Amino acid sequence: MKRVVITGAGTINALGHSVPETLEAMREGRCGIGELEFRDVDRLAIKIGGQVRGFEAEGRFNRQQMSLYDRFTQFTLTAAKEAIEQSGLEFHGDLSAKSGVVLGNSGGGMQTLDENYRSVYEDGKNRVHPFVVPKLMNNAAAGHVSMQFNLKGPSFTVSTACASSNHAMAQAFQMVRSGMSPVMITGGSESMLCFGGVKAWEGLRVMSKDACRPFSANRNGMVQGEGAGIFVFEEYEHAKARGAEILCEVIGFAMSSDAADIVMPSKQGAARAIAGALQDARIDASEVGYINAHGTGTAANDKTECAAVADVFGPQADNLMISSTKSMHGHLIGGTGAVELLACIMALRDGVIAPTIGYQEADPECALDVVPNEAREARVDVALSNAFAFGGLNAVLALRKV
């Protein structure tokens, strides 16, 4: 089996338009969540979110591209450019033929759906733009990344709600580890901060009206975010031979299904995914220094996740740090695991642990070191990233310092 390393990272989210901006915000414990701004927001009960601000698509993309790129594709291409530029890779010949794109995404082109449903239902129009379908399809972003960077190998989109990005990255990892592809572009994106997107979530009654406070006893729900996180997963010898800068190594993953409830999380399902990732990476629980939590800020997730971690790690659970950066950038749904992987890279490479901000009251059901409110310096050798989706579909990744 091949070793797999990350040689490029890119992002755009509520905390910043690049990886350095995002990591700086995480170090400072800055909150990117604020008042939502879009049409009909006054008809929503939930009016906050981690919206990307100051993103001028018009300057970045030409008219033809704009007619084909939903906002989630715009985010994806922006993050992919940063990641691939950092890696220094150019895709030609055999490398191009074998390298592909596996991305996570949940809602597809929600902005396009929202605008066009409005047009035909509310405004009564009988004609839509000819590119509505290629703009809103979930795989549009993966397709455009493959075209823009000449990636001719296996490419597709994975959709498992809040675990989409982790499932996608686990798949890309397997492809590189098995020797099938020398390089895979992976991660995920989401953009459902529009009237229909937030209205749908509102119906579930799990959203907070004021803030995302994971693990805090007074937490009252999740807050949506938007953006993208994209990575270059590269075979270690390939990266070493060309002298590439290595951000960290991906050492294992596991996926599990609760087979229990469509929305309520399961401690056993989460614990099986966490334990499975340790086993796949052939590491002992004592080696893990940091877990980037799924940590949605809902009553159900946070206590279940903490119980699962306590089950897997036993007394070792007291020696590790676990934080939820959703408190800062919101829940990016299908893109969330990708943006959160950045916190793992920061822990491993820079020795800085991103905090869980908004933490106000200790909860005995979440009695772990959640790195409350302020970032911390610590040497971490192994980090995990958790994602537990609606549908009971879980995916956990394990990473190591290089």
Added chain:
Amino acid sequence: MSTQDKVIAIIAEQAVLEPSDVTLDSTLEDLGIDSLGLVESIFAIEEEFDISIPFNANAPEQSDFDISNVAAIVAGIDKLVMEKA
């Protein structure tokens, strides 16, 4: 139909019971309504009475709307309908 009859009909449907099996002192838990059933019941009540119920599934006990039993729900609805009028 009175508020009480309408609420009992909604809750009975959700619990897959006959309306006669639902009494004013029944709790949702007694009736076997889980968190998903509760959210659906709240939605059905909002649609029926054209009201907005302040309810957050993360902290049901902290919501301004009492769901401890059927009588409490009926009283809460009457109050919201009155406030709206």
